[in-house]
Amino acid sequence: MVTRREDFSKWYLQTIQQADLMDYAPVRGCMIFKPNGYEIWEHIQDEANRRFKAEGIRNAYFPMLIPESFFSREKDHIEGFSPELPFVTEAAGEVLEEKLALRPTSETIIGDSFAKWIQSYRDLPLEINQWANVFRWEKRTLPFLRTSEFLWQEGHTAHATAEEAQERTMRMLDVYVELIEDVLAIPVFKGEKTPSERFAGAERTFSVEAMMQDGKAVQAGTSHYMGTKFAEAFNIRYLNQDNEHVLTYTTSWGISTRLIGAMIMTHGDDQGLVLPPKIAPQQVVFIPVGPWQKNPAIMETIEQLQNDLKKEGIRTIVDDSDNRPGYKFNEWELRGVPLRVEIGPRDLANQQAILKARDLADKESIDLANFVKEIQTALSEMQVRLLESARQRVKELSYTHINTIEELEAHIEAKQAAGEPLGFVLAGWNGKAETEAEIKERTGFTTRNIPFAGTVEAKHKDIITGEPATTTVWLARAY
């Protein structure tokens, strides 16, 4: 077992394999979501759907194949996506008249439909979401975080006014913050992407960025305000109350299966995966200990307790295999199950059980009389603890004292020498793309996002030129 500190990348690949989350596929850059990995996604989907529904957003499904010509209608969009598109060129033994792209995102095909569906102001806002597989032919891939095919949700909305569209854009960013922090226990940095990092075709792109244990960033979700760019490209117009055909304002926003990768890199430890209770496929594992096979009352008790938990919607599993307890403990720790409950003859005699939370070193005794309540409390305490502990680390690895590129270079050198994470660095920026490019070239750090005014202490000088900064930006190396 390699440790996180020894080799974080290797630790990650080892952890996802040992937790049986995924497998590599026979097609380059694609992956297989095994049941333990896929079920995490299903819980994320449930939680997201609940929130989308509360926002009045319904799910739909659009075709995966998009005519090549659709992409060229929005010039930034085609520039951004064409280098990564796979194309269907033949079907049923015949060459197609027009190549069909495997969707990398669906603004174009949904824009085409919105143009048909929207006639008057009464049809607005039109707000839909889609769960789908998408394709971006990536050169370098990493399971969950960057694969040629991945799973995601993409919301698409059209509005009568710029204000309404902007409000939806910001609202979904907040929904993502709440979802990612509350459900996945991943603290995020909320802000706006710089122009060079905008979604291809967006007027403004906002993101939530997460910091992994190795100090690198994962873009965990994005929300885009398109202005009228896609409305112009696809002629999405409505008859307003003055009887004029005017353009709508659109948005899109998405989260993907890369959240699973971010979750693993946020919470995992040297014993393997650590799953936040809310998305754990199994929340509690029961392990009978001692001479339990000779003592049928132990398994009977476990089955009873398991039923009691099931009634409360708690997901459980029992390991009654012939393996030794130590082997089992290790196995379920690798898989990240939040709580382990051990019951042996002595525990049963005392009407107690041993409870071990995956993220704590110590075990505790709990009374069977109060079992369900104890488990519920332990699950919700662990959920909070994981977020707090990640928040603490993120705070420690967020550096706001660096003012010049030389200081950033020195920071990198010092941290690398000590084998410590580089973290996020807050910098002043003159708003120029050249500066951004130079930062990247000299340090490998990219702009993550621009925090909203008042949420951080502003930096007043551009990190490269020393000129007055127009804005403050988070920098980090990123996945």
Next chain:
Amino acid sequence: MVTRREDFSKWYLQTIQQADLMDYAPVRGCMIFKPNGYEIWEHIQDEANRRFKAEGIRNAYFPMLIPESFFSREKDHIEGFSPELPFVTEAAGEVLEEKLALRPTSETIIGDSFAKWIQSYRDLPLEINQWANVFRWEKRTLPFLRTSEFLWQEGHTAHATAEEAQERTMRMLDVYVELIEDVLAIPVFKGEKTPSERFAGAERTFSVEAMMQDGKAVQAGTSHYMGTKFAEAFNIRYLNQDNEHVLTYTTSWGISTRLIGAMIMTHGDDQGLVLPPKIAPQQVVFIPVGPWQKNPAIMETIEQLQNDLKKEGIRTIVDDSDNRPGYKFNEWELRGVPLRVEIGPRDLANQQAILKARDLADKESIDLANFVKEIQTALSEMQVRLLESARQRVKELSYTHINTIEELEAHIEAKQAAGEPLGFVLAGWNGKAETEAEIKERTGFTTRNIPFAGTVEAKHKDIITGEPATTTVWLARAY
């Protein structure tokens, strides 16, 4: 509005459009699932997932792209599917070394994984399910029923013995019967497909067939026993307890979004869609009537009642638009909402509401004091009523008196002259593919499935040759 009797196909296309379930896509043969259509699928998914979970089957996700060479490993499989495959031949600006098929079904890519994952008898059975988009490049398409891209679930299992695999095959067929009848209120014919209608690569294929109101068949679900054919093709072997590497026995089984089409064609009437309550996106529509805008207590009462229903998990909508009640009634009938609740000043004064079930002609008064209970009862009664009414029709249109091809031809002629459905015809069959082909050529009827022994009265003579029948088979024209 065309009626079902005037032109059933036209009625179907009109109904799905007016109920706002779908739209045509800019890519040939593909369709868009609008929210009202997609949500029906989401309810089917929930119901299916609950049943799969009870069977111990978990969800996973495999890549959509399958190397061309995978198909040729099982000769029947490639023969069956190659005429319909779309291929990705280029990606990221480069021509691929090997063409990648868009999955039409996943036996091959899952077989490849199973071969890696299964080592010993301890790994068996291996039972997984996948929800996915699949592609079959169809020449003639029909929304929901036959499209180039569609959504489905495909279960894949591997077992140590033939018996176990056969048991799983039959068990899933029964799960489908229960799901389709109980949730979609569609009565089905359960049986085995003839050899010529088997899934490409299966040893035995079983199906559930549904009869539409026009008497034509829709294959509603299939379950396949593969024997060791895919295990041989992909080398899926396990070490048995005698330390021998032996082949596993595999199965697969699937239902798709064509169930939505079958449901529409089973329950719809000349006023539009009729949705079984269990899968209706909105189960109850509230419509305030009379001078309700001057009487705020009406909308207050409706909101209260809506909340009461929501607490019980009942899906509701309120139509408080400015349209006239007659217009609204018609609109929600087109959309197939199971129950309509009207409340006006007089109803409120009497502490009553008017309840109208979509499938009944008459309205009834219900007491607000007992509102939730009344609605729950009305929903479950309607669910039962739809199944019973479909069962009655299916019974009337199932013909068991026909013994010769001439009688079948006469039946078709007489029914067509009367403008009546042809229905399902039970026939004796000598088990020969030539006979099957001749039936099809002369009548357009195809073999649907062979009912299980004892479920129907056996026919003793082959319908074409008059030779002794080896089996009894349902014949029908099919979608």
